[in-house]
Amino acid sequence: MIIAGASRGVGFILAQQESAIGRPVMALVRPSSNDTQLRDAGIAIVPGDALSPDDATRLFEECRSDCDVVSTIGGVSADGRRADDEGNINFINAAVKAGIRGRFLLVTSIGCGDMAPFRSERAIAAFGAAVDAKTRAEDYLRVSGLSWTILRPGGLRSEPGTGRGVLSTDPALHGFISRFDVAQLAQRILRDPATIGRAFAAVDQDAAHSVNPLDPFPLQLS
Template sequence: MRPILIFGASRGVGLALARQMRRRDVPVTAMLRPGSASDELAADGVRIVRGDAMSREDVAAAFAGLPTGCDVVSTIGGRTPDGIFVDEVGNINIIDAAAAHGVQRFVFVTSIGCGDMAPFRSERAIAAFGATVDAKTRAEDHLRRAIPSATIIRPGGLRSDPGTGRGILTHDPEMHGFINRDDVAELIVRMLDDPATIGQTFAAVDADNAQSVNPIRPFELRSALPFVS
């Protein structure tokens, strides 16, 4: 597989992805904020660059030395102390830098409820996460314009239990459910290995927790890579 640059590798899905990629001997670079812990990643052979996704200069510098054919994954989110959504502004900085670098395989991790899933959000979800999900949607829209070949994955509720290998992708905008972070990372690995996912948008849930008013029809990924936790 191609070298990969991960934004958001200090924890959660990004950390799980970095580990899985290194266990497959994929060269991994991770941009971490100054002061973020890096010993665990460095011990796994991840190349660390420091920077803030809210700085366009820092993000552009993260691509230095990487081939134009590298893969890029962003899992970042949150807000700055003054309330600006990193979900939107930080990701747009990453998207623009990736486009300028000639990146074609970009995977953006957002969440269920974004984009065409918005009409199916519950009132409770809107109250709790609506503004964040809307910020992610704006970044999704920017990504589609800047890198049409990019792939978007919208996980359901994230859990930190060990991976089950039961994660599925679906195009169903009414899908809900939960999924473990390790399983999202595994799906990303498989997506990057499958050209059929280019330019597509998916929801991601555990097959045993999938909930929809529609029949559940998982997207059949070509790759059946062994699960690595």
Template structure:
């Protein structure tokens, strides 16, 4: 097990839930938050906080330096990014921020790298509906470009692509699937659980998965969940 996990995008949603799950498993967590962002919830859980912007490579480097100073050992430390959103100048953190994170991670000896993106990325793109393209197409395309870059510099990376996100409590029915035509919904807490389990399962390295709730999953193909380790 890696000495700690660095989360980019832990202020809320999947990242926040993931931090809680990792700490419950006694895995130390470091999270980089933007300056001025409320860190109270994370600090109360015991997360180590750094301040920085995903658009600034030096900020990411400083956060990873801190993780490395913790005596990461041969297995290094794990890195997870759930970063998204758009800068006022039009740049997508989904693309530029995650590319910066991937590049900084590739320069170090890390254990695992997991990038949380979206259903519709990569080889799933041809199966997007016109409605999805109109609503989220630009952001999903930005995430795809980040995935493509991450796999070039981190061939062992894992991509987890949630379907439509819901904020209700976890159902415990989240699944991963390599079916490019998969779509559906999933709760944020269940995505966090899948990420935490993927970090522990070396069979997920170098692969991309849709993440959906088993009871809210749809595909023209037979639904065959990836046998993710508990």
């Protein structure tokens, strides 16, 4: 498995979880990031920046074509470039160039794509530019020819997971979820072929809000 964004947050938790069950994991990590915990967990580190197409390409040089790929990257560089779109697009292009046949899981945010009309004015003011950039990456992935899934977490919490995270295709859904539960949902998505070619919101069942009844997607158990 290849992960971009493994130095922190959902990507870091996912890398640890996958490595713990014996799955080889390779991570693209910026040279300025602390990668000690990743190395201690047995994760192979490839130094680089997703904003560099060459670095993104180099990440795939030693991977098998059937490996899964996960990107959780986002943020803005000092010169104003966004990893939310530009970095993810570099990563998608590198996967296409490498002929990746495994899953490409793009982790974005609630509010992207068809969820945009349901964003509040407050959310647009706070996160609108980032969410719009993530949507551009989603759109690019959809037409890439890769085997893709899009995961849109709600507001991310740092507390321990509850095991109550669910997926939904309801565009009006919003709410919160722990980073640990997002990582667990990502693991299950990668093992469930029924999630290919679909975009899901992810929230905790007990912190979900919508004008519609909650209708969780029936993920496989493992």
